[in-house]
Amino acid sequence: MMEGLVLRSTGSWYEVETAAGDVYNCRLRGKFKIKGLKVTNPIAVGDRVKFELEDSEEQTGVIQNIVPRENYIIRQSSRKVHYGHIIAANLDQAILVVTLVMPRTSFGFIDRFLVSAESYHVPAVLAFNKSDLLEEEDKEYQSQVMAMYERIGYKCVEISALEGTGVEDFEKMLKGKVSLLAGHSGVGKSTLTNRIDPEIGQRTAEISQFANKGVHTTTFAEMFKLEEGTYLIDTPGIKELALFEFKSEDIAQYFPEMREYASECRFHNCTHDHEPGCAVRKAVKAGKISLTRFDSYMSMLKGDDNRR
Numbered sequence: 283m284m285e286g287l288v289l290r291s292t293g294s295w296y297e298v299e300t301a302a303g304d305v306y307n308c309r310l311r312g313k314f315k316i317k318g319l320k321v322t323n324p325i326a327v328g329d330r331v332k333f334e335l336e337d338s339e340e341q342t343g344v345i346q347n348i349v350p351r352e353n354y355i356i357r358q359s360s361r362k363v364h365y366g367h368i369i370a371a372n373l374d375q376a377i378l379v380v381t382l383v384m385p386r387t388s389f390g391f392i393d394r395f396l397v398s399a400e401s402y403h404v405p406a407v408l409a410f411n412k413s414d415l416l417e418e419e420d421k422e423y424q425s426q427v428m429a430m431y432e433r434i435g436y437k438c439v440e441i442s443a444l445e446g447t448g449v450e451d452f453e454k455m456l457k458g459k460v461s462l463l464a465g466h467s468g469v470g471k472s473t474l475t476n477r478i479d480p481e482i483g484q485r486t487a488e489i490s491q492f493a494n495k496g497v498h499t500t501t502f503a504e505m506f507k508l509e510e511g512t513y514l515i516d517t518p519g520i521k522e523l524a525l526f527e528f529k530s531e532d533i534a535q536y537f538p539e540m541r542e543y544a545s546e547c548r549f550h551n552c553t554h555d556h557e558p559g560c561a562v563r564k565a566v567k568a569g570k571i572s573l574t575r576f577d578s579y580m581s582m583l584k585g586d587d588n589r590r
């Protein structure tokens with residue numbers, strides 16, 4: 283039996299790369315299923331699989347087994363109700379490219395992304411792009427925003443994909459990891475990937491063109507190899523890591539800075555909304571939890587569609 287990493291999938295075929303760097307075209311053995319998961323795709327990009335060689339000349343194989351996942355991100359299937367579609371598995375980090383100017387990424391959107399990443403147990407990073415466009419006062423503001431997120435524990439980097447500032451450090455951050463790259467249209471994902479690897483940049487731009495035309499891009503889910511052990515997953519079709527199943531009572535636990543106070547609330551099932559003796563609201567008043575973050579929490583709790 284051989285083992286490899288799924289780089290690409292069309293739904294019926296999987297491109298699997300072995301440690302030696304050989305790529306095999308594999309299909310699933312019949313009736314392949316993963317217990318307890320209702321998904322339209324049992325195997326996704328980023329999965330490690332065991333496969334039996336079928337034809338060594340054609341480099342084809344049959345996937346027999348999946349190595350247990352460290353994590354995965356999933357969305358609602360567009361084809362089947364109550365089914366999920368796995369976007370990617372075994373991620374080391376999820377990077378959200380954001381911009382404070384042209385266009386301005388909202389805190390609501392950033393926080394939804396961070397909450398999703400928490401729920402998937404994927405470390406999240408915020409990359410603030412277009413730093414070259416910032417006026418003096420914007421720079422000051424951006425530093426404050428970055429400090430706010432860093433205090434919570436999220437890594438933040440400042441880059442200008444256009445001018446190349448900070449891109450070297452950005453690349454260092456990718457080294458030896460599987461990273462998912464996300465962000466609103468126009469924040470500069472293609473420009474950034476193009477700087478890192480023109481071939482990938484080209485592909486990113488192509489895929490995002492499809493996405494902008496509304497063509498379903500999930501079949502294009504791709505993992506790019508930057509170097510040995512370093513992979514980038516571009517997600518143009520997925521503007522956010524929308525949660526597949528989202529329970530309002532769980533939301534607070536995905537705000538790391540709230541978790542530590544929540545245990546001190548008078549009621550164990552406190553929603554931090556109106557309850558007396560709420561330690562979280564007290565921490566907000568005392569400036570220990572940022573109001574911006576608390577606002578995001580409240581709108582998520584109330585189910586506002588905060589997607590912009």
Ligand SMILES: Nc1nc2c(ncn2[C@@H]2O[C@H](COP(=O)(O)OP(=O)(O)OP(=O)(O)O)[C@@H](O)[C@H]2O)c(=O)[nH]1
Binds near residue numbers: 444466467473474
């Ligand atoms: N000033 C400045 N402009 C940038 C920067 N990065 C990207 N841009 C510009 O922003 C616009 C959008 O960049 P893209 O790289 O196409 O953005 P994208 O995120 O790939 O967007 P989609 O292709 O719609 O998914 C282009 O006009 C870029 O030239 C930057 O760091 N500074």
Ligand SMILES: [Zn+2]
Binds near residue numbers: 552553559560561
């Ligand atoms: Zn509370």
